Amino acid sequence: MTEQQPQHDGVDRITAQWRAVRPDLDTSPMAVIGRISRASRLLERGIKENLTVHGIEPWEFDVLATLLRSGAPHVLTAGELSSAAMVSSAALTNRIDHLEQKGLVERAVDPAHRRRVLISLTDTGRELANRLVEHHLTGEEHQLAGLTADERDQLAGLLRRVLLTLGDHTGDPAGR
Amino acid sequence: MTEQQPQHDGVDRITAQWRAVRPDLDTSPMAVIGRISRASRLLERGIKENLTVHGIEPWEFDVLATLLRSGAPHVLTAGELSSAAMVSSAALTNRIDHLEQKGLVERAVDPAHRRRVLISLTDTGRELANRLVEHHLTGEEHQLAGLTADERDQLAGLLRRVLLTLGDHTGDPAGR
DNA sequence: GCCTATAATTTCGACATCGAAATTTTCGAC
DNA sequence: GTCGAAAATTTCGATGTCGAAATTATAGGC
Structure with missing residues (x-):
């Protein structure tokens, strides 16, 4: 034994x-x-390395992945994105500026509420996001190689308890 | 049931x-x-709030706590501190500049190896660090209130497995 | 129908971090 | 002994974030 x-x-x-x-x-x-x-911190480091292959930073991936998993037509308001990514609205403005320049997302004024800004994936952005998320999950899989499926479930369950205690009920860090 | x-x-x-x-x-x-x-991220947010009472930022606490738990005479080199805190040497220089100004730590050249810089807690710094760590642990205790002692042990054990897989063997984030 | 309170986003200034280059010191080869 | 490589810290420039103020748009009270 x-x-x-x-x-x-x-x-x-x-x-x-x-x-x-x-x-x-x-x-x-x-x-x-x-x-x-x-x-x-260690997991984040690995995730960053993994994304480097595609020339994408974790904070860029956060936005692209959040838009992708929101489902067609892949449009969210700036506010939804900023709370999903758990960053300030100021930081989000920055991220969108950057991704818009890269041609991965687009800004548009909400026709119904013109004080809202709608951010959507471009075709290029959507295709890239689809590839990124696959590669990302493969990388995460490797990072957890030391745990069995049962242990992962246990760990996820205990962490859920912690999160609920902490009042987790808003957005997300893009599935990281 | x-x-x-x-x-x-x-x-x-x-x-x-x-x-x-x-x-x-x-x-x-x-x-x-x-x-x-x-x-x-959520835990860090709570820790930060908890330290705010004392007018101390988490990164300041990291340095003070690392020095305190290193034991008397509470002296470490800049390099030891930067790897303990998992930050770059540049970031550490910054932190020490700041804490030195506050009178909480002191810089001194290592007499044996003059290219090394020794950083030590002042008396004020040591007393503050002792108070901070108590308050900090109380705060962390509250954050885990939703878990029983057994569950905490399980969680800690599973996370240790993850950390060992990731090759955790260096410094620390000051016991956070 | 104005006018103020509220909402959503952007702009601004400050800041902590990083990576790379520069600086200072040590140590070994010759 | 001198010179160059290696080690430790600091300086420098760039970057992403935050909080607060500014901007633009909506909505409700009267």
Whole structure:
């Protein structure tokens, strides 16, 4: 029976240091939150590398993917996009400026409410987004290679609990 | 027997959208990675709010906490700090400039290797760091209120597996 | 029908980060 | 001993983000 001795990760080393310096503290919350934070950064790094092949930055992918999965005709308002990407409206203006210049998205004034700006995928943008999301999912699959299907389900379930506690109910980071 | 129907979070909605638009894709990796990414951002937001009471930004806390838990005499080189915080050396120079101005840390040239810069906590900095870490852990405790102790352990264990897969072996984000 | 309150987006200024180049120091080859 | 390569930090220029102010458009009260 392979009673496996789990290896230590960076967070184990951190909590060990705290125990030495401040043994009065309960560091158990950071065993979870520290790992979420750390994993997020490392995963993001891999995602970025993966997209580099296509000359696309993660923040560009966020917008393209959000528009793609919104379904035909792939149009959302600036506000919807900014809350979906969890960035400020200012940041979104920036992103759209950039993607519009690249010819991947288009801006148009909403005919019904002219204070709204509708952003849509161009044909080029839609085709690129379709290719990107496939490549992206393949990359993510590799990043989780260390976990079985069951473990992924467990992990996803526990994280859902955390997210619901935190009041997750708005947009998204483009399926990352 | 409360057979609870788990609520949907933002990521459930995203994967549902993908199924509608691209039913050929296996979106299971993003059920995990999307949640890690999303949870990280929401947790970070709460941590930031929690530190605001003390007029400290998360990146400032990172440095102070890293120095504190390194143990007496609370001295590290710039390089050690930058890899611990997972930021570039340029970013670290910036952080230290700032904290030095606030009187929380001090710079000194390493007598043994003069190309190294040693950064240490001042007395004020050490006292503040001790208070901050207590407050910080209390805040994190609240953020995980939705999970039992067992669930936290499970979650931490699964995340450790992910981190080891990703090759986690260096510094840290200050125990976040 | 005006006029003000509200909504949505953009502009502006500040800021933390990064990568690359520059600077300073160390160390080894010769 | 001197010179050049390597190491550690800082400087520099560019970038993406944020919060707040400005801009433009809608809607309701009177």
